[in-house]
Amino acid sequence: MDFVTAKEKATEWNISLRRVQVFCEQDRIEGVRRLGKVWVIPKNAKRPCDRRYSANKQKEGGGHGK
DSSP, rough: EEEEEEEHHHHHHTTOHHHHHHHHHOOHHHOOOEEEEEEEEEOOOOOOOTTTTTTTHHHTOOOOOO
């Protein structure tokens, strides 16, 4: 299985590194591992839904008052 860093996934998913780290800490990404201080994520991992916003807001494109 190929792995990438949390920073690479943040760029791919167009979200902050901190948000990816929170997903990792909450074990919301399948197959995530911690190597020392670095989170590694399976290359084919899917982005978890963001529970901070309702499903309708996510479909509309964000949930930041749009």
